[in-house]
Amino acid sequence: xxxxxxxxxxxxxxxxxxxxxxxxxxxxxxxxxxxxxxxxxxxxxxxxxxxxxxxxxxxxxxxxxxxxxxxxxxxxxxxxxxxxxxxxxxxxxxxxxxxxxxxxxxxxxxxxxxxxxxxxxxxxxxxxxxxxxxxxxxxxxxxxxxxxxxxxxxxxxxxxxxxxxxxxxxxxxxxxxxxxxxxxxxxxxxxxxxxxxxxxxxxxxxxxxxxxxxxxxxxxxxxxxxxxxxxxxxxxxxxxxxxxxxxxxxxxxxxxxxxxxxxxxxxxxxxxxxxxxxxxxxxxxxxxxxxxxxxxxxxxxxxxxxxxxxxxxxxxxxxxxxxxxxxxxxxxxxxxxxxxxxxxxxxxxxxxxxxxxxxxxxxxxxxxxxxxxxxxxxxxxxxxxxxxxxxxxxxxxxxxxxxxxxxxxxxxxxxxxxxxxxxxxxxxxxxxxxxxxxxxxxxxxxxxxxxxxxxxxxxxxxxxxxxxxxxxxxxxxxxxxxxxxxxxxxxxxxxxxxxxxxxxxxx
Numbered sequence: 001x002x003x004x005x006x007x008x009x010x011x012x013x014x015x016x017x018x019x020x021x022x023x024x025x026x027x028x029x030x031x032x033x034x035x036x037x038x039x040x041x042x043x044x045x046x047x048x049x050x051x052x053x054x055x056x057x058x059x060x061x062x063x064x065x066x067x068x069x070x071x072x073x074x075x076x077x078x079x080x081x082x083x084x085x086x087x088x089x090x091x092x093x094x095x096x097x098x099x100x101x102x103x104x105x106x107x108x109x110x111x112x113x114x115x116x117x118x119x120x121x122x123x124x125x126x127x128x129x130x131x132x133x134x135x136x137x138x139x140x141x142x143x144x145x146x147x148x149x150x151x152x153x154x155x156x157x158x159x160x161x162x163x164x165x166x167x168x169x170x171x172x173x174x175x176x177x178x179x180x181x182x183x184x185x186x187x188x189x190x191x192x193x194x195x196x197x198x199x200x201x202x203x204x205x206x207x208x209x210x211x212x213x214x215x216x217x218x219x220x221x222x223x224x225x226x227x228x229x230x231x232x233x234x235x236x237x238x239x240x241x242x243x244x245x246x247x248x249x250x251x252x253x254x255x256x257x258x259x260x261x262x263x264x265x266x267x268x269x270x271x272x273x274x275x276x277x278x279x280x281x282x283x284x285x286x287x288x289x290x291x292x293x294x295x296x297x298x299x300x301x302x303x304x305x306x307x308x309x310x311x312x313x314x315x316x317x318x319x320x321x322x323x324x325x326x327x328x329x330x331x332x333x334x335x336x337x338x339x340x341x342x343x344x345x346x347x348x349x350x351x352x353x354x355x356x357x358x359x360x361x362x363x364x365x366x367x368x369x370x371x372x373x374x375x376x377x378x379x380x381x382x383x384x385x386x387x388x389x390x391x392x393x394x395x396x397x398x399x400x401x402x403x404x405x406x407x408x409x410x411x412x413x414x415x416x417x418x419x420x421x422x423x424x425x426x427x428x429x430x431x432x433x434x435x436x437x438x439x440x441x442x443x444x445x446x447x448x449x450x451x452x453x454x455x456x457x458x459x460x461x462x463x464x465x466x467x468x469x470x471x472x473x474x475x476x477x478x479x480x481x482x483x484x485x486x487x488x489x490x491x492x493x494x495x496x497x498x499x500x501x502x503x504x505x506x507x
Contacts, residue, residue, distance in 0.1 A: 050079045060369040062446070090243055094231075095337050098303035102338070105299055108291075108315040109136045124436040124460055127350045131331045131458065134343050137295070139329035143287030144322040145464040147439070149471040151268040154260070154282040155181060161256050162188045168198040168314065170251040170297045174207040174244065174441075175263035180271045182264045193224040202301050204245040205229040211265070228305040230453075243335050245304075246441050246452040248282075249297050254317050257285045257293035259330070259455055260439050261426050268426075276393040276423020279475065281362075283439040283457055283464065285328055288319040292330030296455060326462030333442065333454040344442035344456065345449045348430065349375050355432040358385040360472040362427045366390050366403040367445040373406065377413035385416075389475055391426075392419035399445070407487050417487075418479035428456075431472060437465045 050071055067086055070078035090098070128139045148154040162169060162185065169192060176182055189199050201220060203212070208229075213219075220227035230245035250258040260282025266272045268280055285293070298309050333343040345368075352359060352375040359379055366388065368376070380386040388410070394400030407417055430438040440456020442448050459465055480486070 048075075050082050060371065062369050090335055090338065094243075094303075097306065098300065098334075098338055101299045101302040104302075104308070105295055105311055106136070108295060108311050109138075122433070122435045122461070123354050123356070124351075124432070126354065127347060127436065127458060128327065128329055128460065130346065130350060131329055131343070134339065134341055134346075135331045137292045137329065137331055139327035139458070139460065140287065140289035140292070141327050142319075142321040142324070143285055143289045143326075143328045143462075144324050145286075145326075145328060145459060145462050146284040147464045147467040147471070148260070148282045148284065149467070149474075150270075151262050151278065151280045151282075152270065154258070154262055154280075155269045157284060158250065158258060159184060159188060161252050162192065162250075165192050165197050165252050166195075167253045168200070168251075169253075170200050170249065170294065170301070171264075172202045172245065172247055172249040172297050172300065173264050174204045174246045174248065175211065175265050176201075176203045176208055177211040177263075177265035179266035181266050181269050185264060189225055190223060199225045200297075200301060201225055201227040202230055202245070202297075202304060203227075205232045206244050207246075207263075209233060226305075228301070230300070230304050242447070242451040244452050245300065246448060247296075247300075247332070247455040248441050249293050249455060251290060251294045251297055254290055254294055254314055255286060255320065257290040257330075258282055259293065259441065259457055261428050261441060273423070275391070275395050278423060279420055279425040279427055281427040281429055281439060281471070283459070285330070285457065286320065287322050287328070289328035289330055289457075290319065291315055293455075296330065296332050300453065324463060326465075327460040328462065329458040329460070331456060331458065333449075333452075333456075335451055335453070342449055344440075344454050345369075345372055347438065347456075347458070348372060348442075348444075351430050351432050351436065351438065352376050352379045354436070355379050355384045355386075357433045358387070359432050360387050360389075360430070360469070361444075362389040362425055362429045362472070362475070363444045364391055364395070364424065364426045364428070365399050365443050365445040365448075366406050367399065368406075369446065369449070372444065372449075373409065376415060377410055380410075380414035386414070387416045387418065387472075387476065389418045389420055389425055389472070389479060391424045392421045392480065393423045395424055404487060407482055408484065411482070411484060417482045418476055419482060420475065420479045422478060425475070429468065429472075431465060431468050434465055434469055436460050437462075437468050439468070 063086075067078075067082055070081060072078075132138050146157070148157065169189065171189075189201075193199050203217075208216075217227040217229050231243060248259055248262060250256075261280045262268045262282050267274055267278050270278055294314050295311075298311060298314065301307065302309050331343065331347070333339060349372060352372075359376075361376070376386060376388075390403055391400070394403075411417060428438075428440055428442055437459045438456055439459070440454065442454045442456055448454060459468075
């Protein structure tokens with residue numbers, strides 16, 4: 001029965017349709033290149049034009065080398081792939097809708113607090129000013145933050161706050177999957193709907209592929225939950241599907257907000273263990289900074305669901321002021337042309353450049369581009385205690401090989417690398433000098449840094465940073481420090497990792 005369900009599922013249909021299109025493209029390319037000399041010449045010319053376009057894009061060396069190889073070795077097929085998949089930009093209609101939602105939200109952005117950051121940030125005020133200039137979301141003071149070192153802690157707190165909702169609940173997640181976590185949240189949402197609370201849910205269609213029925217959003221709408229799917233998957237070969245909503249946001253009544261690495265599925269709370277113990281983190285915000293998360297949600301929800309929300313209803317509210325030190329700055333990162341910069345990567349570059357004493361980083365995938373890899377190495381070379389935590393049990397073996405292939409370069413620079421031996425670490429966290437920290441959704445890979453919609457929170461001088469530092473120390477103790485000896489993979493795996501690294505921008 002399960003086999004029949006799988007064979008006739010939407011996932012199987014999409015995979016089959018995509019495979020048929022790829023085979024058709026390949027067969028057509030081989031046929032023309034074999035039988036028609038004139039077509040071969042035309043293909044070479046097209047390939048050279050594509051190559052010129054590639055070189056003039058001013059992309060990272062990794063991106064340019066990977067696509068250059070394909071364009072030179074298989075000009076026709078490489079050009080087709082390049083045109084389909086090498087452009088991380090949104091389609092014109094997507095960009096128009098999402099840009100329109102951002103423009104309508106402009107009057108509600110609060111910027112008055114940005115000038116006070118230098119008093120507290122101790123050298124990290126540049127990051128705050130950069131984010132304000134690029135996202136127009138300021139750092140906020142007078143907030144209360146709480147850091148969750150596990151999915152179990154996050155889940156317990158989230159349920160309590162959801163049950164207290166009186167006005168509205170916004171949920172935006174890459175993955176929602178049936179099971180203990182989502183089923184309990186779903187029941188709370190239904191209860192709040194019956195109490196007159198407005199509930200909106202947005203999830204990524206690719207992230208839930210094989211987990212939710214294609215009609216699940218309709219089911220939620222019938223239950224009174226305003227639900228939509230981001231960038232629905234169609235059985236077509238297209239680079240548009242690279243642009244996924246990888247963000248994780250919860251907003252409750254505009255008074256409480258959450259973000260971090262956690263999705264709404266059972267592995268995140270260790271109800272199931274596909275890759276050993278699942279280590280993840282999140283941050284909770286109370287106060288005026290929740291407006292930033294509310295704004296981010298409304299912008300993307302309106303652009304996706306084709307809505308015109310009354311922003312004032314959710315943003316023109318007086319937030320509670322807490323007597324807690326520091327600043328909190330939510331931010332987003334989106335594909336071009338919505339954002340001309342790779343905002344998440346630039347935040348990390350600035351953190352690596354500003355660190356003076358120590359820089360701790362946790363990431364499930366260590367596949368940064370040359371600029372970020374060099375910035376991390378340079379921090380260690382100038383005497384900063386740089387430590388990275390990656391998984392010991394991978395969820396993707398190919399990506400794990402590429403991750404390990406970057407160890408040697410970093411270790412030679414003095415970076416200490418730890419693998420989380422209990423299982424898989426999915427947390428995306430940075431902390432520098434105990435003064436500034438990032439908690440969010442941005443992975444250190446090309447897909448996350450370039451293609452995806454991402455989000456996060458920068459913390460400057462908040463008490464919760466001490467909890468983040470303590471969690472890093474605890475995680476180091478539970479991990480194995482890697483050395484040139486214990487991370488040797490043999491000649492063939494090393495060669496395989498090196499080859500895969502060339503194509504990392506395509507993964």
